[in-house]
Each structure stands twice: as structure tokens, then as C-alpha cells.
Amino acid sequence: MATDAKRRVRLVYFAWVREKVGLPSEDVELPEDVTTVETLIGWLKQRGPGYSDAFARPQVVRAALDKVHVKPATPLGAVREIAFFPPVTGG
Amino acid sequence: MATDAKRRVRLVYFAWVREKVGLPSEDVELPEDVTTVETLIGWLKQRGPGYSDAFARPQVVRAALDKVHVKPATPLGAVREIAFFPPVTGG
Amino acid sequence: MPVRVQVDDFDVTAETERLVGGRKDIGAIVTFTGRVRGEDDGRQVAALTLEHYPGMTETEMASIEAEAMARWPLQAALMVHRVGEMKAGDNIVLVITASAHRSAAFEAAEFLMDYLKTRAPFWKKETTPDGGSAWVEARAGDEDAADRWR
């Protein structure tokens, strides 16, 4: 990444989060004040009705940073890929 | 069976009980005072060195009456087949 | 529900399909396969001879299986036990349980094995690589495992 001010990350969505957002993935530039999973969700909710629907109950949306499960308060750090998805239902 | 006095039963032996007795099975007539598994074992032990060796530690020999596990004090009743064998080791 | 005593080997996939193939009410299938180990408590084992009490074995296995069917919501269960000569690495015993959910299938399979080990009239004789042989002694741990289901 060129600078810290313009952080380019890949967002990926699964299951009903993907269906509500309407995209499987997208590349975005994060504003400076988006520093945690929680603040990223807050920012995403402003981006349109699909996003606000997907994150209407943020406590049921799970997140992973570079493919590792994380809690909402986790700082984004130098992450490259952020995933949002419902609780898992495999097995 | 014709009378209670001459009770003819089949004895069957398995694993090392069979090897020590030297027979897989035999038909015997039980004396009147042999009324339980325990007293049957006592009577068998008098029948020769193979028997006394097989029943040297009667607490490790298991018994079944007509193919049902029983305890040493169990009365023989109108049983037809009495089996003696070591603790089971299948599975 | 089926129980079998046989000389021949078994195939887990084939037994499972025969037991529950085509059914749509089963979410969980647990299988347990017991095999001859080449080493038992430090002794080398080349082969095993499995002896049983014909007639009583099948009755006892059926009664153990009926108890499992009564205690857990099972759609199906199968127990197959081999007898005769087996060498190290060979299959000895197969238990299959099928249920809507996994906890019943797991618990019932453990129960069936614990009861089979302590109640079904089978006896193992081990043959060592030098040609010696000895009857396997029952393990106290197997009695303890069976006792936890009381």
C-alpha cells in the first residue's frame, strides 16, 4: 500500500450477507477513521440499502481478517482481506 | 427329562477353560446335591486334573445357563446347557 | 435390527448402504471398526484367533442392540463381529449407528462397543511372530467403560 491514509482492502461477503449486499466481493479504500471491524461495519451501513439491510443486526454478522475469525473490536491493522458472513452452518 | 433325580445336562467350555478341560462339550448326569453353578463347579473339580486346573480360580470363570450370563449362586433349575468360559475379550 | 457373526471381512461403505441407503431421515452415521493391532501391551502380535459361543453370541448382541435402540433415537444400528483367524491390520468388529442428529449416533456407538466388549461371548487368542500363543486377558478398563452407562 502506498500510504496509510488511503488503505485499499478487499471485502468479501458470504451466504445471506452476500445476497443482501448484492456482491460477492469488492475493493474499497477505507477512510482514516475506520480502524476496527465495528467502525468498518458502521461505515458500510451508510453505503446503501443493501448494506444497511445486511448489517441491520451487526451482532449476527461474523467477520474474518485475512481468513482468521475476529471479534468486532479487533483493529484492522495492515489487513488485506476482510470477510463478513452469518454464523457458520456446515457439517 | 424323565426324573429330577437323574438330570442330564450338556456342559460346554470355551477358550482356556475348553483347553484345560480338554473337551469342547460333554453330556453329564448331575448328582442330586448339585443345585447351583457353584456346587456344579465343586463337583467338576473332583473329576480330574484338567477340571481342577480349569476351575482352580473359580472367580475368574464365567457361566451361562441356556446361553444367559448368570452368577455363581444361581440355581440350575431345569437348565439344559451350562457353559463355562473366561471373561469375554471380543470387540 | 441386524447383528451378524461371520468369518468373512466386511466393507464399511457397503454395510452402511445396505443399512440406510436411500433413506432421507438420517443426518448422522457413526461407524466403529476394530482392527487387530500388531502390538498389544508390549507383545508382538502376528495373528488372532477369535472363538465365540454360537447361539449365545447372536442373542447377546441382539439384546445389546435392542437396549441401544431403546435408549437413543436411532433410525438403524448394525453390529458385525468376525470369528476365526485374523492377522495384524485386519478388521475384527464393525458397529454402525444412524440417527437424525450426531450426539445420539456417537453415544449409541460407544455404548454398543462398551457392552459388546464386556457381554458378548467372544475370546481372542494371540499368536506371536515366534509361533507362541496366549489367550488375551480381559481389561478392567472395559468394565469401567461399560459401567458408565448404568
Place this chain on the structure above:
Amino acid sequence: MPVRVQVDDFDVTAETERLVGGRKDIGAIVTFTGRVRGEDDGRQVAALTLEHYPGMTETEMASIEAEAMARWPLQAALMVHRVGEMKAGDNIVLVITASAHRSAAFEAAEFLMDYLKTRAPFWKKETTPDGGSAWVEARAGDEDAADRWR
């Protein structure tokens, strides 16, 4: 130890032989097979679509398996999970554990399933016979089952 995500079905016997065939140090093999049930909480289910997070799935499954290998004396373990379209009665998931003795194999297989259900990024969408579809909701019972291993 192997983990796989695949579209194709699996064969329990073939997977077991590939994993432990020819080994003589294994006395106990437990397999768990999960299948699509034709009915889930009263809803009719014609088919399931399984979606996953490529890359994370394999990493997460490998980490769950490494944890099981560290906690139990296992000789081998395998996890296979299908993705894509499956109909009622089809296989979804396979877990195999192999150990010298049965208690380790049973416990580790239950642990692998409990952790797989709560950590591996798979999602199920059910299709009903009338063509409707809905994402399956996570069960609180699965979280409870996983918590007992802490």
C-alpha cells in the same frame, strides 16, 4: 493430516484405506458421515446448497485437525467436506479418526465435528420441494457442544 473440500461424493471404505490401509498400529477407527435430511425442524428439504470461503475453510479445518491431534493420541485423522448442490440422502461431511484404542478415536471424532460445525466457514441454503429457499440458521446446541471441549 489431510483435509479436503470437494464437490464430489466420498466413499468411506476407500477413504479409510487410503488413510490407514496396511498400518498395523491402529486398533480403532471411528467415522462420522453427515447427510442431508429430507426434513429439518419440520420443514421439507429437497436439496441443499453448500457455500464456503475458499482458502479460509481449508486453513480452519487444518487448524481444528491439528488441535485434535495434539489433544488425543491419534495415528491419523481426515476431514472431507462437500460443497455445491446436494439432495436429501446425500453425503455432506466425513470425519475419520484412527487410534490404538477406541476412547481416543470416539472423543476426537466428536470434537472434530463439534468444532467443524462452529468454526469452519460453510453455509447451507435449503431448497424446499415447492422451490422456495432459505439459509439455515445456526443452532445454539452446536455452540454448547463445542464449548464442552474448552
